Amino acid sequence: MERQDLINKLTTIFQTTFEDNSIVLTDELTANDVDNWDSLTHMILISTIEKEFDIKFKLKDLNKMKNVGALIAIISSKIN
Amino acid sequence: MVFTSLNFLLFFPAVIVLFYITPIKYRWLTLLIASYFFYLNIEPVFGLLTALITLSTYYFTRQIDNTKSEDKKRKFMYINVIIVLLPLFFFKYFTAINDGVFNFLEAYDIRWVLPKITFLLPVGISFYTFMAIGYTIDVYNEEIEAEKNIGIVALFISFFPLILSGPIERANNMIPQFKSELRLNPKNFAIGLKLMLWGYFMKLVVADRIAIYIDTVYANLAQHNGDTIIFTSLIYPIQVYADLGGYSLIAIGVSKILGLDVMPNFNRPFFATSMAEFWRRWHMSLITWLTDYVYTPLSFSFRKYKVQGIVIALMITFIISGIWHGATINFVIWGVLQGIFLSIEAILNKRRTKIESTYKLKSNFAYVTFFIILTYVLFSISQVFGRAVTFEDSVLVFEKAIFERGPLFLDKTTLAYSLIGVIMLLLSDFRDEYFSGKLLLFDNKYFPIRLLSYLFVSLLILWIGILNGGQFIYFKF
Numbered sequence: 001m002e003r004q005d006l007i008n009k010l011t012t013i014f015q016t017t018f019e020d021n022s023i024v025l026t027d028e029l030t031a032n033d034v035d036n037w038d039s040l041t042h043m044i045l046i047s048t049i050e051k052e053f054d055i056k057f058k059l060k061d062l063n064k065m066k067n068v069g070a071l072i073a074i075i076s077s078k079i080n
Numbered sequence: 081m082v083f084t085s086l087n088f089l090l091f092f093p094a095v096i097v098l099f100y101i102t103p104i105k106y107r108w109l110t111l112l113i114a115s116y117f118f119y120l121n122i123e124p125v126f127g128l129l130t131a132l133i134t135l136s137t138y139y140f141t142r143q144i145d146n147t148k149s150e151d152k153k154r155k156f157m158y159i160n161v162i163i164v165l166l167p168l169f170f171f172k173y174f175t176a177i178n179d180g181v182f183n184f185l186e187a188y189d190i191r192w193v194l195p196k197i198t199f200l201l202p203v204g205i206s207f208y209t210f211m212a213i214g215y216t217i218d219v220y221n222e223e224i225e226a227e228k229n230i231g232i233v234a235l236f237i238s239f240f241p242l243i244l245s246g247p248i249e250r251a252n253n254m255i256p257q258f259k260s261e262l263r264l265n266p267k268n269f270a271i272g273l274k275l276m277l278w279g280y281f282m283k284l285v286v287a288d289r290i291a292i293y294i295d296t297v298y299a300n301l302a303q304h305n306g307d308t309i310i311f312t313s314l315i316y317p318i319q320v321y322a323d324l325g326g327y328s329l330i331a332i333g334v335s336k337i338l339g340l341d342v343m344p345n346f347n348r349p350f351f352a353t354s355m356a357e358f359w360r361r362w363h364m365s366l367i368t369w370l371t372d373y374v375y376t377p378l379s380f381s382f383r384k385y386k387v388q389g390i391v392i393a394l395m396i397t398f399i400i401s402g403i404w405h406g407a408t409i410n411f412v413i414w415g416v417l418q419g420i421f422l423s424i425e426a427i428l429n430k431r432r433t434k435i436e437s438t439y440k441l442k443s444n445f446a447y448v449t450f451f452i453i454l455t456y457v458l459f460s461i462s463q464v465f466g467r468a469v470t471f472e473d474s475v476l477v478f479e480k481a482i483f484e485r486g487p488l489f490l491d492k493t494t495l496a497y498s499l500i501g502v503i504m505l506l507l508s509d510f511r512d513e514y515f516s517g518k519l520l521l522f523d524n525k526y527f528p529i530r531l532l533s534y535l536f537v538s539l540l541i542l543w544i545g546i547l548n549g550g551q552f553i554y555f556k557f
Contacts, residue, residue, distance in 0.1 A: 019430060036433055038356065039371055039379075040390050040426045047383040059380050063221045 001079055006072060013052055017045045027069030053079055081121045082244075082552070083330045084283060091118065092334065099338060100264055107262040108235055111338065118240035119204070126202045129167050130243075134234045136163045137212045141219040141226035141233075157220040161213050168209045171201050176407035203555045204244040206404065208237050210369055215251035217373055224252045232258050241334040245327050245554040247345045247365035254340070262339050272337035274522045274534075278508075279329030281537050283552070284545030286501035287322035292546075293494045294319055298467060301476050305486030309477055314460050316467050318502055321349060323553045324363065348509040353451035355421040356429075358459060370397055390426055395419035405466065405557055410474055414465040421458055497544045 007025055014023045018036045031037040037045070049071075050056060055078040065071045081087045095114045102110045120127045140160035144153045215236065218224045227233050236254050297304050297312040304312075328345035335342040345365050352358035359367050375397040382389030395416065402415025425432075441447040468474040511519050521533035 019434070036429065039375065040356075040394075040429070043379045043383050043390055043393075044386060046380070047386065050383075057380075059377055060221055062376065062380060063223060 001076070003072070003076065006076060006079075009052065010049070010068075010072065010075070013045070013048050017041060017048055025068050027067065027072070029068040030066070049075065055079060081118055083327065083334075084280070084547075087121075096264070096337065099262075104261050104263065108232060108258050111239065111258070111262075112231055112235040115235065115238040115240040115243065119238060119243055122203060123200075126205075129202055129205060130208060130234075130238045132167070133164050133208060133212050134230070134237050136160055137216055137237070138227075138230045138233045141216055142228070144216075144219050145226040153220055157216055160216045164209055164212045164216070167202075168205055171205060172404075173407050206557050207246045207248055208243055210248045210366075211242075211251075212237055214248070214369060214373060218251055224255070227251075227255055229259075239335075241331040242342065245324065245331070245552055245557075247328055247331065247343050248369050249342060249365065253343065257340050264337070264339060268336050268339055272333040272335070275329045275333030275336060277333075277534065277537055277541075278522070279326045279331075279333060280541055280545070281501070282322040282326030282329065282505060284326075284541050284547065286498070286505050287319050287326055287553075288546035289494060289501060289544065290315060290319045290322070290498040293491055293498065294467070296491065297489065298469075298473075301468075301473055301480070304480070304489055306480040306482065306484035307486055308489040310481045311488060313464050313467070313477065313481070314457070315498075315502075316463050317350075317456065317460050318505075320463070320466075320553060321346065321362075322501075322505060327552045327554065348513050350456055350506070350509065351452060351513045352455050353448055354425055355418070355455060355458060356425050358455050359418075359422070366401070370401055374400055387427060391419075391423040394422050394426070398422070409471045410465040410468060413471075413474075414462055417462040417465070421462070500540075500544065 011023065011025050014025060014034075015021050018034055018041065020035065023034060031042065046057060046062070053075060055075065057074070057078075061074050064074060081091060091114075095110070098114070099107055099110050116127060116130075119130060137160055140156045140163075143156045147153055147156070215224075215233075219226045227236075232255055235258055236249075236251060239249075239254070242249055294312050294316055297308060301309065325346040332342045332344065343365055345363060347361040347364065349358055349362040352361050375393055378396055379390050379393035382393055385392070396419075398419040399412060399415040401418070402411040402413075405411045405414070436442055464477050465474050468477055522530065524530050524533070
């Protein structure tokens with residue numbers, strides 16, 4: 001999957017999870033920048049990503065997701 | 081040695097002098113020696129515990145780093161977490177289990193002569209145990225490399241400003257600082273002293289004064305009426321905030337003077353508009369610790385159950401937090417209540433944000449005030465189970481609060497003095513919350529105003545502070 005396709009798909013997931021169609025994903029984006037992105041919604045986001053991309057994260061991966069850039073890197077390493 | 085003791089006021093300047101005359105390269109060693117002196121001074125045998133936890137943590141974190149096998153890494157991590165937890169379990173729950181067995185047998189008329197031993201809980205054990213566990217898991221998760229110098233690990237676990245009640249620091253913040261060139265500088269000195277001064281104010285003027293009233297009422301619940309008990313329960317959170325918050329500021333200030341940045345523990349908790357926000361502002365070092373090492377792994381393993389999974393993870397996390405506070409039914413209820421409040425919020429959260437943004441409620445004064453008060457009251461209700469000693473007492477509190485009216489018990493001197501402190505504390509928090517950077521006193525740009533504020537607060541501490549005071553609330557955890 002091309003990086004741009006991945007970002008598009010991920011953007012839809014973010015917009016649905018946080019119910020905000022104005023969210024634009026950048027590499028530097030973190031939970032602090034998005035309303036409602038807290039430790040509770042984070043896990044819903046994670047399980048939705050797993051389902052949509054048909055991948056499985058490890059607990060260790062979670063700790064490395066410091067921002068959206070890191071999240072994209074982890075997803076691409078799993079699907080490619 | 082307690083921060084509020086005369087001994088500490090002699091000890092700390094001595095540490096600063098020793099620190100200053102030590103070559104920069106060995107300043108961590110001065111801190112390590114000072115920390116062990118500080119802790120052994122309370123009870124020499126406690127030093128064995130910190131030493132044991134240090135040795136085990138050092139050995140197993142190095143093993144984790146040295147092996148390539150994922151299985152072995154995990155095994156080493158678990159072994160150390162168990163070893164480190166053993167003393168905490170033993171000291172915290174031995175008495176409870178022993179009493180439980182004793183009472184159980186007695187209920188069936190079996191009089192077994194069990195040794196009824198009560199152990200003194202080594203002060204601070206929870207805090208350094210949690211720090212050691214956090215460090216071990218961080219090494220396992222490759223967040224940080226295992227430290228090769230055992231002295232630095234020993235310092236991380238025993239660092240005297242934090243050892244008794246936190247903040248529960250993280251290795252990736254402290255270890256690099258301990259290894260850096262530690263210097264004294266006038267700016268840090270000023271910042272640190274200001275934090276300490278305000279911390280002493282919170283503890284001695286607010287917490288210990290208001291405690292006199294609260295302790296009187298809670299010690300004689302049967303003699304007091306419902307209105308008095310409601311009032312007392314409503315001011316109790318202020319005591320806990322001033323006590324642990326004051327302690328934390330002193331700890332952070334002491335560290336700052338030595339050139340070390342320690343994480344904040346409170347962020348004006350009483351201005352939170354939801355329980356979730358409250359828990360992001362209250363005892364932050366504990367709650368982030370629980371989030372990272374208990375809640376996240378749990379909710380991760382329950383993630384396929386979506387919201388239900390999160391609710392279960394929240395409940396378990398807060399029940400663990402409750403049982404950590406004490407092995408009593410009261411603390412279990414306390415934890416369950418927090419779990420229920422947060423779960424309800426988690427379920428309603430999306431709807432609430434939607435309504436808030438549609439009607440622009442976040443800037444609506446009445447709306448914000450209502451939720452600030454609601455959050456405070458809910459927390460106060462849960463804290464009844466934290467303050468009342470027995471379950472029967474907590475039931476009595478609610479019974480009286482609902483059914484018994486009467487005049488307020490007025491201990492005028494205590495309440496008047498408390499009021500001065502509480503108003504100053506809440507006004508200061510109010511300013512920082514809504515007028516950040518304005519109306520500064522300790523940080524005013526004019527020196528005379530700064531000087532007058534330091535003098536005023538210092539005099540207030542000497543005038544109405546409780547100087548022969550007792551312990552900090554969190555020493556018993």
